[in-house]
Amino acid sequence: MTSPDGASLLDDPRFRQLLRRRGRLRWSLAGLLTAAYLAYSVAGVYASDLLGRNFMDSPVSWWIVIGYVLIVLSIALSLVYVRATRNLYASYRLGVSEVQR
């Protein structure tokens, strides 16, 4: 898809919009997950007692429950990312083919 002067595609507003949308999706998901994991890690040092308390009436601690929530969140966001990116490319290709017609 990239010709020798392929960089000229950067002047195409539809391609620039694709880049913007992809960037927003990428950095928002990455930022959310990184912040959540770093917060969880540091909270383990500064709020150890609090996170060691029982989750509701079970003997399982909040620290373990939140850990599993983060694993599920990572999986869920990954599936969202794969699907959303596919849709972004599909809508970009549709726009390009409509213009060509």
Add this chain to the structure above:
Amino acid sequence: MSGGSNLTAIGVFAAFVAASLMITWWAARRTHSAGEFYTAGARIGGFQNGLALAGDFMSAATFLGLTGLVFIGGADAMLFTVGITVGWALMLFVLADRLRNLGRYTFADVVAYRLHPERVRILAAVGTLTVAIPYLVAQMVGAGALIQTLFGMSYLVAVMIVGTLMTVYVVFGGMLATTWVQVIKAVFLLAGGTALLLLALGQFGFDIGRMVSLAAEAHPQRSIILQPGALYDDPISVLSIAIAFICGTAGLPHILMRFFTVPDAEQARRSIGYAVVFIGYFQGVVFVIGIAAIALLSGQTDYADEAGGIAGGANMVAIHLSHRVGGEVFFGIIAGVAFATILAVVAGILLSATAGVAHDIYARVVRRGDISDSNEVLVSRIATAVIAVTAIGISLLFRDLNIAVISTFVLAIAASVNFPAIFLAVFWKGLTTRGAIAGGVTGLIVVVTLSVLSPTIWVGVLGNETAIYPYAYPTLFSVLAAFAVTIAVSLVDRSERAEIDRAAYRLQLVRSETGP
């Protein structure tokens, strides 16, 4: 735990070896070009590649090592369990498709897309080999010790078996054989881990609360094991671990090489999406297995050594648990799966080291691309054999090597040397060749220096009284240093080459989105 159990373990392992050799024979007939050798002709499907990626990462360290870590330190191991899954998801969001679109065989192709090709390939090859060789040796030393314990074989024979089989897979079957061996092993491991989880939970009537309560009563540190801080209680160590997973996963050459085995970026995203699901699931399973092991193995004399610790060390916890909950036959199955796991992982690492030497150094730097496809494959096969013999030799010479130290060291190097160059090459227009090299060298120097001065090596290995660098992991400082130097040197770089590097970013950006 001998006799019958050994027969089952040998049976499972023999079945795996027979299947993997048949795959290698089949793959050898389809592996002729360099593209087929390094990346299976980029024809692997997203789902299969997802399983193979998960298999590449689910090594003995993440199965046996992490179960042992939970057994010793309790819930603090959650930092690793969560970090592994988060690291994979981040790699998907940030790098997966751009790397697939820019690269061909190795991550060096990506960094060399707009930077000085020969100079950055040397850096990338150093980054590849400093990760791959120690990782290979660590896995082989671990395999030798494991086989010795399980099958009563001598260490020499065990290392030779692993070394010979991994060489056969790679030399004859290349990436195609390595991928399918990895797929089978991943299925074995996911099924074996799930069976172990269910049998362990069955001991508590599938009541997780009861299991956790019993584990808290059985552990020497009591309920403290359910809260964070038992292993790491300072923010520097904790942040270093987090950064090692965030940056290190996306700097492992054998993982990155797998991005190029699928036809396009869409399949790359799908395959890593599947990998996140498999890895996240498996990490969740391993954590529960570790907690169950605390409840079921603590204080059990059958599984203790003379000093009262766990027989064979913490890495044997999952194996002992399989015997405790499933008897001799199930013990044999899990032991066989553990061995198959190591064998598949070393083949993947060996292939990445081969690509670093034969493709990045010989074909691209020494021959500057002036080499026929068939010659490159021949050189790759020779390089595979040489690297394998070297790794076998080191494993035999240094059989007392501390595997945990090396595994940590490997992830730290991947994060400090490879990741900054890859990340900035893809996302920062201002990166120059000089900046990338200066940052990579800085990362390597800082990570080696701090690792040697840390309690693990300075006190644990060298026998000094106090560590000069007081924290367990170096990554917080080494990654920051690598990024800072890369950016600073690139900013002040006024060379002619720097202009070329910056000017080529626009074309690279388009290609990274659209593919070749």
